[in-house]
Each structure stands twice: as C-alpha cells, then as structure tokens.
Amino acid sequence: MLIQIKKIYLNKLFLTLLFLTGFSSLFAQQVQLKGTVIDSTQNPIPYTNLIASPLAENQDITFAITDNQGRYKLNLEQGVKYQIEITHMGFSKQTDTLQLATNQEKNYTLEKSTESLEQVIIKQEMAVIVKEDTITYRTDQFKTGEERKLREVLKKLPGVEVDREGNVTVNGKKVTKLMVEGKTFFTGDTKLAVNNIPADAVDEVEALDNYSEVSFLKGLSDSDQMALNIKLKDGKKEFVFGDIEVGGGIKERFLFHPTLFYYSPKTAVNVIGDVNNIGKKSFTMQDYINFEGGYAAMMDGSTSFGSIYNSDFAQFLNQEDFTYQKNDFGAGSISQQLSNALRLEAFSIVNKGKTDTRTTNNITYLTDAAVDENRETQTHNKVFFTLNKLKLRYQPNSDNDLAYEAFIKTSNGDASQNLNSFTAEDTTLTQINEQPKNVSVNQEVRYNKQFSYEHTSTLIANYTYSDQQNDNNWLFNQPVFSNLIPFQEEGDFFNLLQNNATKKHQATLDLKHYWVLNNFNHIYPRVGLTYLNQSFASVDRQQLQDGRFNSFQANGFNNDTRFRLTDMYAGFQYKVKAGDFIFKPGVMYHSYVWNVNQFTDEIANKQKSAWLPELNIEYELSSAEKIELDYGLKTSFSNVQQYANRLRLVSFNQLYRGNENLENQLYHSASLRYHQFNMYKGIFLNANLSYTKREKSIRNITQIEGIDQVNTSIYTSLPENNYSFMGSFAKQISKYKFTLRGNLSLADYSRLVNDEVNDYQSNNYGYTLKAETRFKNWPNLEIGWEQRLSSFKSNRLENKFTQINPYAVLDWDFLNDFIFSADYTYNYYENLNTNQINRFDIGNLSLYYNKEDSPWGFEIDVDNLFDVHYKNENSFNQFLVSDTNIFIQPRTILFKLSYKL
Secondary structure, eight states: OHHHHHHHHHHHHHHHHHHHHHHHHTTOOEEEEEEEEEETTSOBOTTOEEEEEESSTTOOOEEEEOOTTOEEEEEEETTOEEEEEEEOTTBOOEEEEEEOSSOEEOOEEEOBOOSOHHHHHHHOOOSEEEETTEEEEEGGGTOOSOOOBHHHHHTTSTTEEEOTTSOEEETTEEOOEEEETTEEOTTSOHHHHHTTSBGGGEEEEEEEETOOSSGGGTTTSOOOOEEEEEEEOGGGTTEEEEEEEEEEETTTEEEEEEEEEEEOSSEEEEEEEEEESSSOOSSOHHHHHHHTTHHHHHHHSSSHHHHHHTSHHHHHHTOOOOSEEEEEEEEEEEEEEOSSSEEEEEEEEEEEEEEEEEEEEEEEEOSTTOOEEEEEEEEEEEEEEEEEEEEEEEEEETTEEEEEEEEEEEEEEEEEEEEEEEOSSOEEEEEEEEEEEEEEEEEEEEEEEEOSSSEEEEEEEEEEEEEEEEEEEEEESSOSSTTTSOOOOOSSOEEEEEEEEEEEEEEEEEEEEEEEEETTEEEEEEEEEEEEEEEEEEEEEEEOTTSOEEEOGGGTBOEEEEEEEEEEEEEEEEEEEETTEEEEEEEEEEEEEEEEEETTEEEEEEEEEEEEEEEEEEEEEETTEEEEEEEEEEEEOOOGGGTOOSEEEEETTEEEEOOTTOOOEEEEEEEEEEEEEETTTTEEEEEEEEEEEEEEEEEEEEEEETTEEEEEEEEEOOOEEEEEEEEEEEEEETTEEEEEEEEEEEEEEEEEETTEEEEEEEEEEEEEEEEEEOOSSSOEEEEEEEEEEEEEEESSOEEEEEEEEEEEEEEEEETTTEEEEEEEEEEEEEETTTTEEEEEEEEEEEEEEOOTTOSEEEEEEEESTTOOOEEEEEEEOSSEEEEEEEEOOOOEEEEEEEEEO
C-alpha cells in the first residue's frame, strides 16, 4: 500500500513539474552564459556579482555569484539584449552589453579599484555581497511581485529558508536574533518579524554569522549566533507603516490584527495586536522558549530547562491542537537613543487565551498483565500572562560596554479537565481543576572592558527570583491508589485537594578574560560562582463532605523541601589558529556543595568536584565551506522537586516520590557539523551528526500495577546512548529548486520497571523530498513528500509506526491584482504491528485582492477545507504504547478586510 501511494504521488509530482517546465518554455527559450572572472594577475575572484539587466520590458533581472574558482553561470532569455554588470568590492565595476542566440562562454577581468570601500558599496548595486561572516542581499533583485510580508521575501533569497512557524535558517544555520536597522525587533525572535513586516518596506537583508552585540568581542567570544538585520527603504526610515486587518466568518468567527511600526534614526516603536477565535495561536511554546533565551541558554543552566519546559505555564502553551481557541494578544516595544552613549530598549507582551481540547487514547501496557485502556480527555483552559523586559546599554566609548537587563514574567490560569478511563476491570471518572500562578524576575548586569588589543574582560552578575504556585482539585468516582492513599469512604465521590508551591533564588557571578598572545594564540581564563536556593512545598489531602480534611501526612505524603547548591568554578580555554584549522581546547573545574532539608531535618549534605574538558575544532575549507567538531563533558543538577522524598499525586494513575540522594548528571556530548553553499553550482549542503553518552543520570524507576504507576527518581549509571543526524541538500536549477532533507535519531538505554532492568531501543527516521518553482509571471508550486518511521524495541516486544505526508503549496499572482494561495497535505498513518490505518486530508486556501496602488485589500480564507474532525498520532515508552486521536477545530471560513498604512 505504501509503495502504491509513493508511486502515484511521485508520478504526479514529475508530471506537474514537467507541465510547468513545458508551460514556461512555450513562452521563453533560455540560453546560458558562463565563464570565469579573474583579476589582472590571472587569479580568480570568488563571490563576484554578475547582474544581467534586460533592456526590453517585462523581462526579469538575472544574477549570479562566482564560486571559489571564479566561475559563473547566467541563464538568459534567447534573443533578449542584456546589460551585464560585474562588481566586486575592491575592484572597478565592468559593464558589458550582449544578446545571445546560443550558449556562450565569456571571461571577464576586473581591475583593482582606487576608491574607498565605502564608495564602492554606495556605487555598486550588487545583488549579493559576501564578506567574511556577512552576507548582504539586495531584496529588489529577488522579488517577484506577490510578496506581502517579510517571510515571502526571505524565501526568495539564496541559502535562506523559512518554515511554516516563521523560523529562519541561513545556509542551514538557525537565525537566533532579528534586528531592524540594527535595533532588536521585540525580543529578537524571528516569528513576529517575518509574519508582520511588510515586504515593500524591505531594502536589504544582512545575515550576520558569529554575531556579537559588542563589537570588540567579535573574534574573541566565538559567538555561534546567526543574526538577521533588516534594512528599510529610504522612504521607510522615518515613517509609520503597517497593516490593519479585520475579519468575520461563519459560526461567529472573527479576527482583528493591527500591526503598526514607527522607525526613525533614534526611535523605534512597534505595536502588534491579535484578537481572534479562529485557532491562530498568537504565542506558542516555541515563542516562550525563545523569550527565555532559547534552547542553548536553557541547556547551559543547571536547572532551567526542566523548570521551564515542565512548568504549568508551559503546559498551557504546549497545546498545538484544539477544538476551539480564542486569543487576545498585544505586544509593544520601544527602542530609544537617550544620548550618544545610552540606549533604552523595552517591550511588553500580554496574552489572554481560552482553549478547548479533546483526545481519545487506546493504550496497551507492556507488562505481564497486558492491560488495555481506553481513555477520553476533554479540557477547558484559560491563561493570562505578561512578559516585560527593560534593557539599558551604556557605551561611553569604543572600549567600554555596560548593560542592565530586567525581565519580569507573570502568569495565572484556570483549567478544568474531564478524564474518563476504561479498562476491563475498572472505570475511573475524574474531574480536575487547576489554578497555576507564577511570578519571576530576572536581572542581569554585564560589563565588557577592552584594556588594549591584547586584554579584554567580561563581568556578568545575574539574579533570578521565581514564585510558582498551583492549586489542584481532583474529584474521583472511586478511590485511586487505595493501597497508598487513605481515602475515607463517605459517598459517591472522593475529593482530593493539592497545593504545590515552588520558590527559587539564584545568583551568579562570572568573570572571563580574553588574553591575545598574538594573532594565532589566545588564552581565556574564567572564574565564577553560582548560588541556588530552592524550596518546594506540597500538600495532598481529602476534603470531606462536611468541610473537614483527611490528612495523608502519616502515609508518606506532603513535602516541605529546601535545596541549596553552591557551584564554584575556574578554568580556561586556549585558542590557536594553524593554517585553516582553529583548535580550542579547554577545561573547567567545578566544586559543588549542596544540602537538602525536609521539614526541619537535614536529609542530605554533600560535596564533590568535577573536571569538565572541552574541545572545539574548526576547519575552514573556504568562506563558504566549513567543518566543525565539538566535544564536551557536561554536568547538571536536578531541581528541588526531584529531591522532595515524599509522595504526591501527579495524575489520576501516577504517584511520584523524589530522592534526597540524587547527585549531578554527567554525560559526554559530541557533534560534527558540515556546511557548504556554492552559488555557481546552485548547491546548498548542511549536515550535523551528534552523539551523547551518559555516565551518570537521574532516571525514574517505575512500579506499575494494572494502569497505576508509582515513579521514584534514582541516581544511576544505567547505560544510555543517543545518536542523531540531520542533513539537507538543495540544488537550484534555473527557476527550480530541489531539496532533500533527512534526519534520524537512535537511542539505546536501560530502565528499571517493576524491579527488573529492561533494555530498550528507540529509533526514529524521517526524510523530506520537495521541488519548488520561482517564477515571476507564472504560478509558483511547491510539491513535497514527507515520511517518518518510528520503532520501539525491548526484550519483550517490538512496535513500528509510519506516517506519510505528501503535500503541495500553490501561490498564484494573476490578473495583476489577485493572489491565490492553497496548501494540501495527505496524511497516511499506519501501526505496522496492528495494521491500524488512518487517512485524512488537511487543506487551506485563500484568495486575496489588492488593486495596485490601493491601500485596501480583500481576502477569503478557508482553514481545514475538508472539515477533518481529528488526526492520529502515536507514542510509546518503556511500559506502554498509545494510539491517540486528537480532535481539531472544524472548517473555518473567514472574510477579511485589510488596510495598509
């Protein structure tokens, strides 16, 4: 069946591309101009721009960039006269005029320029400028006319990709910071910018690799950040622009989405609003992680990743599928140059949301009893949160940089859930009400000082405070965990109240010095101190019908735990350049002291030390081709909740108990990265291979009886290895681009279940094959095939699942004023063990009308065109396999009216 689906779809893909190729060739026959660009000494000049401007109307500008050997290719229309401009910084521009009837080879020689670099940049309108870590795109050379937002512009740039969520990569590297005119756009997250900045305001896009906010740290701090800087057109540099969009549709659907921007040389003000009930998430879990500093920042901290990702607030945001959702979202930011040396940046984001979800699960427990469970869950969630940031940056001269940041986050929610669980022996009906609240404040002072070319220092002082509370009200139709929870029998229902409270104080002081011994040798000594103080309190008790409480304290429940950790560290990194290699070995010494108190008793008091070596090797084959090896021995501590050694309820069928004897996790992490982009051959290649081996881990041991589970954290040396690979290959051929992306994740590990050590293998594979067109006057089509295969194997069983998603995306700018957009995805899911198959189609379309030079726009937008009710997913772990039906929002039809300022 899978082979049949694949053949049918690939045949359709081939015929569609063949049709488009033939369709376009009816109107134009292309010929090729190729050759080499050299200097007066006969040496090739790499990254030279060649722009072919047609002297006839209604023809496209064509451009090329020479490769490392100075070679170029230009695809031109047969019989059309072109003016060819050959430009490279540091050389005088050369101009040529030609008209080709057949393919031709021609070489060009450039002479050294006597003008300054600034004069060259101003005079030469180069489509792409490649200079060390910076790629500059002149966007007018790439636009085809139907672009509405920045995302459509970025997708036309060579080496730049934008996914559906708004994440941007340049030559395979993810953009982690976005600026407009050199100023951070809101938080620097790409999503708000690419989905809201109008396309016609963009003049240039700069991709800045190894970006550093502090100029004199460039080349020292080895930042791995990729940043985008959006430069606006002259008429937009001191101007109010944006869009106001309103919409209404059947079933009382509505949308109000204003996006307003003001920019000037000293002041930038941005306001974005979004009020809708059509299922468009205004703020997602990915956005939240980006506001917290991204995945890299969380991995650097000792407790931050788990506390952020598993917080109650994050659980609300993590719902990506729902039957109904309403969002009231507002965001505003200001960037103000208060003086020549002082800049203020601030933003505030407010979101109020309501979400309804429904799921059904068929669960098989992989135990001797082999219990099957059917579960249905319905939730109604409300959440309100604010994110607020203030940043002051003082730069009195080129050698000093002082910055202060304050980040304040508040959130509260109200969630209700109905959960019904059915097995052959039991029926458990549960109602749950949750009320999470959270306040956190993070303050940081960062001072950078360059004493001389040889000596530069960075001092960072950080303080974090958070207070997180959650009140849970559980209502059961029968006692749960009757052998552990002492419920009193008094009626038809059992009411369990739970109060959780976590507080955190963390202070860090870090000093790093950059000592440049010479141009090829650097040494970076570093010392620091981190102090963490966390407390966690939990109370589980039964509320009786007369208002009294039945305490579970005597049965091992309730916690009042305090965890204190001091981490003193010192070490160094050594950086040496040898030819095209850069070696960066280093080692850090950590001395840890921690203690744990439960109520008034000290239950743990320990200290230990760790040497953490690291090594980074870069081999630069050229400015467009690089190999990088990265290795480190890493460590992390858990959070206070995992040290709380008394029971608490975490689900209707799960209890959890922490362990005061936990210590730091220790693991080896290695990665090998390769990237190459070659404009001459139209090739973009990226690959990343990584490996993680855990020496010491914190893992749960599970006691499971029927469907009831009791989990306890332990400190273990059970083996665990993880291997992963991600790669992409893209080939540009004239107006067509072909892309192959693949990924795999392999894991082998051991876990303790019912006092027995079991070995597991979890394998996940996936690939995407797609082809897309980039015409200016004809429809543009993207056709792709995605397939994912997952398997889970233990000494008892093996499960395999596959999912296939052929898709197509169409953008058609026709009759000058209309834009038709549509996307279609066919979903095929199969459980290969049970032969369970699920198929469904997801489709969306829109028709947009905007008369040229008119600020008004009209649109019809249809989501979930085929009115699919649910989609299917699978999951598995060491003791269960689950097939899940996730119900989604029904078909939505919306009529929109927009006005462009």
